[in-house]
Amino acid sequence: MRPSLKSFRWRLQLWHSALLAVLLGAFWTTIVYLDRDLALQRVDQELENRAQALLRHSAARTRGSDSSAPRRDEPGLSVEEDDDSPEYYHLIVSPEGRVLSRSANAPADVAPPAFPRHREAHLNLTRAGRREIVLPAPHGRLVLVGRDIGHELAELRGHAAALGLLAGGILAAGLAGGWWLATRAIRPIDRIGATAEQIAAGRLGERIDAGDFDSEFHPLARVLNETFARLEAAFARQVRFTADASHELRTPVSVILLQTQSALARERPAAGYREALEACQRAAQRMRRLVESLLLLARLDARESAPALTPVDLAAVVRDAVALLAPLAARREVAVEAALAAVSCPGDADQLGQVAANLLSNALHHSPAGSRIDLAVSRRGAEAVLAVTDHGEGIAADDLPHLFERFYRADKTRARAEGRTGLGLAISRAIVERHGGRIDVVSEPGRGSTFTVVLPAGTA
Amino acid sequence: MRLLVVEDEPDLLASLVKTLAEEGYATDGAADGIDGLYKAGICDYDAILLDVMLPGLDGWELLRRLRRTKTTPVLMLTARDTTDDRVHGLDTGADDYLVKPFDLPELLARIRALIRRNRGQACSRLAIGDLELDLAARRATVGGAPVALTAREYALLEFLALHRGEVVTRTTLYEHLFDEDDDTMSNLLDVHVSNLRRKIGRNLIVTRRGHGYIIE
Numbered sequence: 001m002r003p004s005l006k007s008f009r010w011r012l013q014l015w016h017s018a019l020l021a022v023l024l025g026a027f028w029t030t031i032v033y034l035d036r037d038l039a040l041q042r043v044d045q046e047l048e049n050r051a052q053a054l055l056r057h058s059a060a061r062t063r064g065s066d067s068s069a070p071r072r073d074e075p076g077l078s079v080e081e082d083d084d085s086p087e088y089y090h091l092i093v094s095p096e097g098r099v100l101s102r103s104a105n106a107p108a109d110v111a112p113p114a115f116p117r118h119r120e121a122h123l124n125l126t127r128a129g130r131r132e133i134v135l136p137a138p139h140g141r142l143v144l145v146g147r148d149i150g151h152e153l154a155e156l157r158g159h160a161a162a163l164g165l166l167a168g169g170i171l172a173a174g175l176a177g178g179w180w181l182a183t184r185a186i187r188p189i190d191r192i193g194a195t196a197e198q199i200a201a202g203r204l205g206e207r208i209d210a211g212d213f214d215s216e217f218h219p220l221a222r223v224l225n226e227t228f229a230r231l232e233a234a235f236a237r238q239v240r241f242t243a244d245a246s247h248e249l250r251t252p253v254s255v256i257l258l259q260t261q262s263a264l265a266r267e268r269p270a271a272g273y274r275e276a277l278e279a280c281q282r283a284a285q286r287m288r289r290l291v292e293s294l295l296l297l298a299r300l301d302a303r304e305s306a307p308a309l310t311p312v313d314l315a316a317v318v319r320d321a322v323a324l325l326a327p328l329a330a331r332r333e334v335a336v337e338a339a340l341a342a343v344s345c346p347g348d349a350d351q352l353g354q355v356a357a358n359l360l361s362n363a364l365h366h367s368p369a370g371s372r373i374d375l376a377v378s379r380r381g382a383e384a385v386l387a388v389t390d391h392g393e394g395i396a397a398d399d400l401p402h403l404f405e406r407f408y409r410a411d412k413t414r415a416r417a418e419g420r421t422g423l424g425l426a427i428s429r430a431i432v433e434r435h436g437g438r439i440d441v442v443s444e445p446g447r448g449s450t451f452t453v454v455l456p457a458g459t460a
Numbered sequence: 461m462r463l464l465v466v467e468d469e470p471d472l473l474a475s476l477v478k479t480l481a482e483e484g485y486a487t488d489g490a491a492d493g494i495d496g497l498y499k500a501g502i503c504d505y506d507a508i509l510l511d512v513m514l515p516g517l518d519g520w521e522l523l524r525r526l527r528r529t530k531t532t533p534v535l536m537l538t539a540r541d542t543t544d545d546r547v548h549g550l551d552t553g554a555d556d557y558l559v560k561p562f563d564l565p566e567l568l569a570r571i572r573a574l575i576r577r578n579r580g581q582a583c584s585r586l587a588i589g590d591l592e593l594d595l596a597a598r599r600a601t602v603g604g605a606p607v608a609l610t611a612r613e614y615a616l617l618e619f620l621a622l623h624r625g626e627v628v629t630r631t632t633l634y635e636h637l638f639d640e641d642d643d644t645m646s647n648l649l650d651v652h653v654s655n656l657r658r659k660i661g662r663n664l665i666v667t668r669r670g671h672g673y674i675i676e
Contacts, residue, residue: 243540247513250539254561255471261564262479279471 009182016178017171024167032160039152040131047133050088051145055137087147095140110146129153188217192224204232244407248290248421252283259283286421293423297406300430311458312349314384315340315377321356322375325364333369336360340377343384344458351431352455355439358424359388359451365420366392366449383437384457387450394445403441404429428453461506461575461615462486462636466496466522467537468514476509483568484598484611486639493517497525505532506636507574509567512538512549520552527553533574537562572596579622586621588675591660593621600660607659612637616652620665620675629672 089106093099102110107130132146191208198206207228210221263276322336329336345352363373367390374389395403402408407422432439436456443449463485467473473489480487488503490496493514500508500522508526512519523534536554538545546557555577556570576584576595586593590603598614600607609617615637620628633649653673657665666674 247539250560251469251472255469255475257561258472258475258479258564262475262482265479265564266482276475279475282471 009186012182012185013175013178016182017175020171020174020178024171028160028163028167031163032156035159036156039156040149043131043147043149043152044133047088047131047145047147048135051090051133051135051143054090054143054145055135059138089146091144092137093142093144095142100141106146110144185214188213188221192217192221195228196224199228199231204228204235241406244422245290245294248407249287252287252290255283256280290421290423293421293427297423297427297430300427300434309346310349311344312347312352314343314345314352314386314455317349317353318356318375318377318386320353321360324357325360328361328364329373332364332367334364334367335372336375337372338375338377340375341379343377343379345384345435345455346458347435347455348431352435355428355431355453356386356388358428359386359453362424362451363388363390363392363449366390368392379457380454382457384455386453386455388452389448389450391448394447395441395443395449396445400441400443404439461619462488462503463507463509463571464488464490464496464499464503464505465509466490466493466500466514466519467509467511468492469511479564480571481639482611484615485571486637493519493522497522500526500530500532503635504530504632506578507533507535507571509535509537509571510554512536512540512545520548523549523552523554533578535570535574569596576622581622588621588624588664591621591664593618602660609656609659613652613656613659616649617656617660620673624675627668627671627674633672 086105089103089110090101091099091103091106091110092101107128109128110130110132129148129150130146131149132144134142134144137143188210191213195206195208207225208221210218210225213221259276259279263273318338318340322338326336360373360375367373371391373391374387376385376387376389378385378387399408404425406426408426409420409422429439432453432455437454440452440454441449442452461484463480465473465476465480465487467476467489468491470491473491477487477489488499488505490499493516495516496508496510496514497517510519510522514522517525519536519538523536526532526534533555534553535556535558536549537558537560538549539560541559549557555574558567558570572584572595576582581595584595586595592601594600595618598611598618600609600614600617616633619633619636630649638648653665653667664675666676668674
């Protein structure tokens with residue numbers, strides 16, 4: 001993967017390594033500083049002990065010699081060379097700044113200390129890796145004791161280098177761990193992306209396997225999987241709808257082709273041609289019904305023609321549908337009883353009329369001769385209700401959930417023979433749903449069925 | 461030749477039966493799968509035209525059940541046109557597959573090919589001595605000269621020619637050549653045979669007393 005600031009993983013890694021580096025740097029600095037402080041304290045303690053010993057020694061010598069003329073040249077304060085500790089050197093300075101005594105091993109560039117304002121220990125680390133301590137001595141003098149600390153400094157540098165290496169190691173391990181974590185963290189995203197890509201490529205059955213995802217990703221994976229499932233179902237419905245539509249159109253086209261080719265194959269009496277033309281006409285009419293229904297459904301699907309929401313008198317709409325289908329009712333010897341209350345609901349009168357006609361025609365086709373169909377329009381709270389009840393054979397429980405699907409026919413032969421398209425209920429549902437309502441059916445096999453349309457009622 | 465058409469669309473079934481009858485086939489129709497399977501079981505059809513989407517018993521199931529007992533050639537007629545559907549149909553035991561809407565000449569050609577292949581006849585020209593049958597054009601010639609035959613006479617001649625060397629009983633001939641409404645007790649068959657002999661020569665069709673007819 002090429003590093004890029006656009007990459008979440010690289011940005012994560014960058015922040016992570018910067019933070020780790022700052023932390024490790026702070027630790028390193030603190031530890032090195034403390035280590036150095038400790039080492040110098042130890043040296044200072046040694047130097048102070050040495051200085052005290054020097055002063056005691058000097059005092060003893062002074063008491064032991066002639067004490068009447070202590071201030072002549074102060075030889076008494078000159079300390080003899082201490083052979084068992086040659087690394088120390090010292091310098092004694094008079095209050096006036098004169099060097100009273102200087103050990104032989106004192107480096108040439110050791111300067112007499114400036115006289116301290118306060119009579120306190122005065123420490124400083126001088127040039128060339130030497131540590132020196134200055135202490136007040138009796139009679140206002142100052143004693144300076146020092147030694148070379150090159151060895152300690154080298155040791156400290158060694159410590160710092162070792163610590164640096166350790167910090168580097170920790171940083172490297174941290175970076176590797178961070179990379180691993182970042183990889184792990186974005187793996188679900190990679191997997192989701194790969195699945196989405198396959199689905200986009202047409203493999204709609206693919207799903208995200210969230211089995212080993214961290215729990216934070218489970219809701220996302222679930223939502224996406226549900227969306228994919230809905231997408232697949234919608235696509236399958238569309239494919240089936242297209243296949244069904246083409247199937248429904250192929251049959252009448254077959255009839256027309258066969259009738260015309262057969263009629264034209266040989267000379268025949270006029271009645272023969274008439275028969276063929278009549279069959280062609282029936283097929284063409286069926287195709288027209290089918291094409292009109294398909295177009296209407298497509299328009300309802302596309303929501304291109306928003307229903308003109310004018311107040312519609314539902315009772316009047318139903319009355320029109322009853323009048324329209326009166327001839328069919330008479331032919332089938334079915335009585336239509338209408339109990340219509342004046343209810344108005346906002347909608348498209350033509351479309352609502354089609355719903356009423358579809359439901360009534362459906363009921364007529366399922367009513368035995370001599371039976372009755374009950375039509376009722378009523379108001380229930382803020383809702384307008386249209387109920388169509390037939391007393392026919394009812395609908396099998398297996399068919400009920402599919403009843404409003406396109407091209408679903410509970411009784412295929414009869415519906416086809418009667419020239420119905422299998423789209424009426426699907427169209428009714430699409431129209432009702434566009435009006436913000438719902439359509440439902442209850443049925444009892446052998447007793448009949450009731451279709452109920454519920455629409456939001458108007459204020460009137 | 462006797463055909464069975466199983467199709468649930470009434471107009472399509474009626475026109476198929478009528479058209480095939482006009483082509484000289486004795487044709488029966490069935491409007492659903494159960495009736496179709498019953499008819500296919502009790503009668504030896506020369507070919508069956510089978511719709512896939514049928515009420516009662518769909519075409520696939522009908523074919524599966526039919527294949528347990530019969531090897532009748534089956535031509536599937538269907539509105540489903542995907543390759544999967546065709547493969548499924550052929551693998552289930554269909555002999556051919558025709559997608560709706562189809563052209564009548566193609567349907568007739570496929571029916572002829574099905575029947576011919578079922579009789580082990582790869583070519584559509586059949587020669588027996590002087591007599592030559594053109595199975596595609598449904599015409600007969602004797603010594604190169606065309607013979608005028610009625611559809612029924614041609615069907616009888618073709619049936620005997622395709623069963624060359626076999627004795628064909630009168631019952632079989634009635635079953636394969638005549639519609640359900642023809643009167644089988646009449647001497648219709650004798651009339652057709654004597655007309656044929658007059659047109660194509662006396663010696664080709666031999667009568668086996670008490671058995672039937674044979675072209676040797």
